[in-house]
Amino acid sequence: MKLSTAEENYLKAIFKISEKAKKSASTNAIAKQLSTSAASVTDMLKRLAEKELINYEKYKGVTLKVAGIKQATQLIRKHRLWEVFLVKKLRFSWDQVHEIAEQLEHIESEELIMRLDAFLDYPKFDPHGDPIPNADGKFTIRSQTPLSDMHKGQEGMLVGVKDHTTEFLKYLNSLNVKLGTMITVIDSVPYDGSMSVNLDNKNVIMITATVAQNLLIRKV
Amino acid sequence: MKLSTAEENYLKAIFKISEKAKKSASTNAIAKQLSTSAASVTDMLKRLAEKELINYEKYKGVTLKVAGIKQATQLIRKHRLWEVFLVKKLRFSWDQVHEIAEQLEHIESEELIMRLDAFLDYPKFDPHGDPIPNADGKFTIRSQTPLSDMHKGQEGMLVGVKDHTTEFLKYLNSLNVKLGTMITVIDSVPYDGSMSVNLDNKNVIMITATVAQNLLIRKV
């Protein structure tokens, strides 16, 4: 089924909200995610329900039906593959690619995505460390822990970031923190959750709890 | 100025029609080019005139203003760069890229196009031999003749095709005719304009006038 850009964006928003909250998505949550009004969301939910893409009962929130999940994961696949292209081939920085990929993900061509995937050597993760679903919608799973959950002396590699905003990523750039950076917890302050960490066994920096929560580590 | 996809498509259509006919574009010609109704065209022309992108007087046809030409050439630039990407990097055949490039050309990001251009090594021509305008909108000019205008004994290299339809390009594939193929006129029949031509000094084939008109040759 061919969907409009708007419809695709709603499906993706519902997918992301349900994934994070692990329950049905509310009208307001969707409105917030898409920066639109609750009334617009209600309108669109009716149309998506009509097309059998979502389960929707008035006042009860929505979940995706199988067809909706398929569409959403394909969209995420496209988005993340394009991000890899932008960073690996066009040498964009990881903080510049989101908006462009938001546009590219709506290009419709199966063949294009198959070839792009091959051209990029079938990447499993995007430039922010998020898993790229394969053509069947399967995500690669990887054990990872927020840095904020690690204890003094523990060590690991940065494999992902939770916050994708330009500001956060630029801050990481300024600290010279990137995917692959080795991080060791030197000290953590129970009072405010801030931490001292060693980067690549070279320099020690201090980060706040908020930052630590947004860094995903694969322990060694 | 940020334009909608529809507006961009109208500007491109007007550009192409005026370029070919070397005069103002009529409502019907635009409608035909875009497979839409004349009424829709009139509506859109009013809006484009309002935005100062075209010169439009009722019943008189339209021409592009400077701002409209700029938009149209940038669109053509994007389309042709994406076609190069699809053929050179993703290994699509030249008969498969048009529709995908029609979508990609509407992606909005100056930075993306600058980087894509560099990634592709600043190509001057697309996979069909059409010139790619540079960032300033300048086209590279090249002397070329339709094969149909050449005479017995004349020789040259195929540098472009006028017809971009899948059917025509697939027919050329079947003849093993591609950009770069050397073509010598063995014989031409005045009665119907058909020709016998030698390809790469290997084999001789017969083509109709229609085909010959759509093959652009740079004479040696």
Next chain:
DNA sequence: AATAATTTTTAGATTAATCTAAAAATATAT
């Protein structure tokens, strides 16, 4: 130049996606 044919525009609708404001339903708090 008058008439016929063609082209273009207008009038009036339609659809998708959005909005604000008001009403209705649900959830929360005393």
Next chain:
DNA sequence: ATATATTTTTAGATTAATCTAAAAATTATT
């Protein structure tokens, strides 16, 4: 459990882009 707050839906408009059918203007033909 009743009142209050919050969330969600409905009602009614708006905008961009499209359509068909009819009217108006232009162009072509005898």
